[in-house]
Amino acid sequence: MGIEVGIKGKKEYVVTKELTAAAVGSGLLEVYGTPYMIALMEETCHTSVEEFLEDGQGTVGISIEIKHTAATPVGMKVWCESELIEVDGKRMVFSLKTFDEVGPIGEGTHQRFIIDNEKFMRKTQAKLEK
Numbered sequence: 001m002g003i004e005v006g007i008k009g010k011k012e013y014v015v016t017k018e019l020t021a022a023a024v025g026s027g028l029l030e031v032y033g034t035p036y037m038i039a040l041m042e043e044t045c046h047t048s049v050e051e052f053l054e055d056g057q058g059t060v061g062i063s064i065e066i067k068h069t070a071a072t073p074v075g076m077k078v079w080c081e082s083e084l085i086e087v088d089g090k091r092m093v094f095s096l097k098t099f100d101e102v103g104p105i106g107e108g109t110h111q112r113f114i115i116d117n118e119k120f121m122r123k124t125q126a127k128l129e130k
Contacts (some may be wrong), residue, residue, distance in 0.1 A: 002052060003092065003114070005084055009048025011040060012079030015072055015100075032072035037080075037098055037106050038064060044080040045094045045110050059092070059112040060120070066108030072100040082110075090114040 013019075019036045021027030026035055046059050053059070072078055078100045086093035090113050098106035 003049055003084070003087055005087055007048050007052070007084040009044045009082040010079060011044040011047065012077055013040070014077050015074050017074055020074065029071075030074055032076075032078060032100075032105070034066075034068045037068055037078070038066060040078065040080045041066065041082070041096045041098065041106075041108065041110055042112075044082045044096070045084075045092075045112055048082055048094075049084065049092065049112075053114065056117055057114055058117045058120070059114055061110060062091075062113050063111045064108060065110075066096065066106055068106045070100070070103070070105040072105055076100050076102075078105065085109075 015032045017023060017030060019032060020030045021033040022030050024033045024035050026033050042061050049059060078098060080096060080098045082094045082096050084092055085095045092112045094110045096108045096110055
């Protein structure tokens with residue numbers, strides 16, 4: 001089938017103290033941390049296309065542009081919904097929306113690149129030899 005525009009993804013979890021701005025150091029308050037929202041966005045995108053990749057392929061994030069528009073307390077469920085909106089060779093662009101149980105908390109776009117896992121890791125590990 002291949003990777004085509006329109007693929008959608010969704011991931012969700014409950015905010016714990018470990019997922020707060022205070023825990024990650026991006027702020028002082030015990031509210032859902034932006035770095036964790038970004039990680040949820042990336043996870044939602046990469047898992048949405050995994051089944052369409054060839055054996056030995058993976059994806060890596062190459063850019064993300066987001067707005068974190070509302071705070072979420074510990075104990076509340078959050079989720080991300082992604083949609084693949086552009087495919088240009090090995091580059092993919094996703095539209096992102098994140099929510100908590102009250103409403104929208106963030107949005108943005110994320111680009112990922114399809115890679116050969118072994119080649120990518122060889123090149124990365126070669127940095128240790130320099």
